[in-house]
Amino acid sequence: MDHLTTEVRWALGGIALLLVVASIYVFALCRLQPDRDRKDLVDRMKTWWVIILLFGCAFLIGKGTLIVLFAFVSFLGLKEYFSLIPARRADRRVLFWAYLAIPVQYYWVWLDWYGMFIVFIPIYMFMLIPSRMILTGVTEGFLRSVGMVHWGLMTTVFSLSHAAALIGLEWHSGARTLPAELYQTGEIPPGPGLLILLIALTQINDVAQYVWGKSLGKRKIAPHVSPGKTVAGFLGGVVTTALLACAVGPWLTLLTREHALIAGLIIGVGGFFGDLSISALKRDLGVKDTSAMLPGHGGIMDRVDSLTFTAPLFFHFVYYLYF
């Protein structure tokens, strides 16, 4: 518990409270209108409990547990992706090597070895995958296959590992921005606050875009990819997320108010495109959900779709300014 600031503990408590209130609301809804089928909503709520309890406990235990949990999410995401794509039979062993990238990448995260963390998948795996593929000797469909495998690694492993990498960040005197004094001494690690801010804002952005899109707006923003998304929903979501970031960011993290505002804008826009890129993938493959792992949500990739874009964008924004 000592590694968490009072604000981070309050934020975790707030999320737990939100979950309780939402559950009571769903329960009341089921009681008041017993004739309507709300199985999906109830399932969704139950899954939220599992997700939040798992991550909440990992937060309280510490960095190692959190990294293992993120690595597991990457594994489930990559497995979903590999189960969906039309990979070639000859690539079975190549996919095995791709799975091995997960423990290695998260080991760099654990070591806080930024240089290796940032090049391992874009450079080394980028070459290892085609090299292994060449050894199988099948050239037909080579480009398509090597492209598919690498995109999967970038999305489910490289991108998501950025969220876990936030946890080990430490401010140093050579950074471009001078944060509040208590962060300068190094007594308080800034990572947990940043990670909660990223995850909470990404989630709130998803909800805000949905709610704004439902309540107003007719012009579709990407009718072929996701018919439900409107221009008003997008703008409303981005503004909501940015304002919320501006309000919560400076309290919860070392970000200044202006930087928190920009971070909110980045998460709003990035989350939108991350969500749509997974939607486009699903349309291309002809599936509705990436799997049925999370009752009420769909698959792991359906849940972390926005995060695959917001995590690296947010990480590199704060990394440039503070670390």
Added chain:
Amino acid sequence: MNRILRALFFLLVVRPIVLIVLGLNVRRPELLPKSGPAIIVANHNSHLDALVLMTLYGTRRLQTVRPVAAADYFLKNKFLAWFSTQILGIIPINRVVTKESKNPLAPIDDALAEGNILILFPEGSRGDPEKLDQFKTGIARIAQHHEEVEITPVFMHGLGKALPRGEALLVPFFCDIFIGPPFRWNGSRAGFMETLTSEMQKLIDEKPKSDW
């Protein structure tokens, strides 16, 4: 002793592999037979097939779930024979029928009489990964002898990718399991095989198109 070993093997080895390394998407689990005598008929692509189907049952009911398997393969040596019959709980049958041998399906009759849930792979062998071979008609003879026993068709997809024939390296893939409505013997062997094939085809048509 073997009962405990069997329960432990499934709890500590099979379950973690099937549920975490692989992961299952089961469509209509409620259609699985809850008690014997009953027969589950499934497609066969991997050694994992029987283990996955057995995982769908809890540790307690596991004792009555018995895969029917080829004696020439699974009783090859002493250790494998002990492991197959005592730990996996297979019912070995002879694939090669000689004139002297008695009814090769007798062990199946006995197991059904004892109220077991049998797992049968009518393709006979695992064959090419993720490809469905022609069903053999032995299943029709079993159904004819046991008119009252319900037969549940199950189509599994993904295990032939995870661990195909001739490979020792397990690569994680989600496994889709489609369970169809049970049916019974309907009067003729040809008619029965037709029902079985068409029920299985309905399940195959449910899976997404993009694939190997």
